[in-house]
Amino acid sequence: MSLNRRNFLVLLGCTSGTAALGLFPKNGLAQATAGEQKPFAVAELPYAYNALEPYIDEETMRFHHDKHYVAYTTKFNEAVNKYPQLANQSAEEIISNLDSLPEDIRATVRNNGGGYVNHTLFWQIMAPNAGGQPTGELAKAIENAFGSFAEFQTAFNDAGSKQFGSGWSWLALDKTKQLKIMGMPNQDNPLMMGMYPIMGNDVWEHAYYLKYRNDRAKYLETWWNVVNWDEVSKRYQQAIA
Numbered sequence: 604m605s606l607n608r609r610n611f612l613v614l615l616g617c618t619s620g621t622a623a624l625g626l627f628p629k630n631g632l633a634q635a636t637a638g639e640q641k642p643f644a645v646a647e648l649p650y651a652y653n654a655l656e657p658y659i660d661e662e663t664m665r666f667h668h669d670k671h672y673v674a675y676t677t678k679f680n681e682a683v684n685k686y687p688q689l690a691n692q693s694a695e696e697i698i699s700n701l702d703s704l705p706e707d708i709r710a711t712v713r714n715n716g717g718g719y720v721n722h723t724l725f726w727q728i729m730a731p732n733a734g735g736q737p738t739g740e741l742a743k744a745i746e747n748a749f750g751s752f753a754e755f756q757t758a759f760n761d762a763g764s765k766q767f768g769s770g771w772s773w774l775a776l777d778k779t780k781q782l783k784i785m786g787m788p789n790q791d792n793p794l795m796m797g798m799y800p801i802m803g804n805d806v807w808e809h810a811y812y813l814k815y816r817n818d819r820a821k822y823l824e825t826w827w828n829v830v831n832w833d834e835v836s837k838r839y840q841q842a843i844a
């Protein structure tokens with residue numbers, strides 16, 4: 604939430620966001636719950652908490668965004684704020700250069716800076732009324748790299764289902780501009796390997812357990828219904844530019 608809007612709401616004696624202003628119905632735009640964070644702000648969901656139903660349920664989105672993501676953001680900021688010169692860099696730059704960080708914050712930044720960057724991306728690459736298939740250059744690149752869209756989906760799902768424990772399934776562009784699929788543990792991000800993240804799916808249990816219980820494969824299969832290909836294509840264009 605911007606500072607201006609925040610002040611505006613405070614002036615109105617209203618702290619529960621736009622829903623209380625009547626601008627949105629009950630399940631209006633999701634609101635960050637941890638207030639302003641610096642230097643890295645909690646990104647609000649660009650849709651309502653229940654907007655991805657029936658594929659991802661409202662309760663999962665509330666916990667995932669307001670608890671898990673906010674906690675990563677808080678811990679990342681705490682680490683960065685120990686070394687104020689780091690605030691001149693983007694979060695992506697910071698996690699791309701873990702080796703150059705002071706040792707006492709390196710693991711914290713890997714886990715929580717990774718968590719911050721991964722989830723900020725994750726909210727953007729999902730959308731209601733989405734899914735389907737990519738078009739244009741990304742569609743061609745996927746066919747060239749994996750044979751077909753269906754084979755790409757299978758490989759991406761495999762990377763997620765075979766990721767032991769917590770982690771992510773990633774589509775990334777490597778240094779030779781080739782598309783690569785890989786599972787990565789914890790909150791690691793392709794940037795940590797010198798690769799550019801195009802899209803990722805969160806396979807931590809917190810991403811699916813409330814609705815899908817232990818059935819990660821079902822979650823992975825269903826997730827394609829919420830993929831925002833416009834955003835993913837935009838990221839691909841940025842990566843190859």
Ligand code: MN
Binds near residue numbers: 807810
């Ligand atoms: Mn997560």
